[in-house]
Amino acid sequence: MSFMKEFREFAMRGNVVDMAVGVIIGGAFGKIVSSLVADVVMPVLGVFTGGVDFKDLKWVLAEKVGETPEVAVNYGVFIQNIFDFIIVAFAIFMMVKGINKLKKPAVEEPKGPTQEELLAEIRDLLKK
Numbered sequence: 618m619s620f621m622k623e624f625r626e627f628a629m630r631g632n633v634v635d636m637a638v639g640v641i642i643g644g645a646f647g648k649i650v651s652s653l654v655a656d657v658v659m660p661v662l663g664v665f666t667g668g669v670d671f672k673d674l675k676w677v678l679a680e681k682v683g684e685t686p687e688v689a690v691n692y693g694v695f696i697q698n699i700f701d702f703i704i705v706a707f708a709i710f711m712m713v714k715g716i717n718k719l720k721k722p723a724v725e726e727p728k729g730p731t732q733e734e735l736l737a738e739i740r741d742l743l744k745k
Contacts, residue, residue: 650705658704659697671696 627633655672663669674693681687730738 646708647701647705650708651701654697654701654704658700662700 659671671693675689675691677687677689679688
């Protein structure tokens with residue numbers, strides 16, 4: 618089997634194509650949620666915290682000296698990324714929950730009598 622034929626069969630499998638579509642949509646969805654957090658949620662949260670912009674929160678370990686940039690721990694960006702994660706996780710949870718509701722529930726077939734019940738019924742009929 619040639620390399621190209623083998624690669625084409627691999628690339629055209631349903632799972633690979635579905636995964637590629639999921640990655641692309643997930644990337645776009647992540648940008649939307651990041652914008653929601655950065656442009657909507659965090660400013661509102663900043664108002665409630667007295668006008669604090671979380672992106673500017675940091676611990677400066679070493680000040681800028683000449684051409685050497687400052688060294689800082691940007692914990693505000695970390696807080697914003699935590700909010701991103703929570704909102705993305707919640708949105709995905711709600712999406713999966715909605716998709717599961719759209720799926721038709723499996724119809725259980727009514728259970729018939731057990732073998733013992735059938736034998737007891739036959740025994741009773743024979744007694745009559």
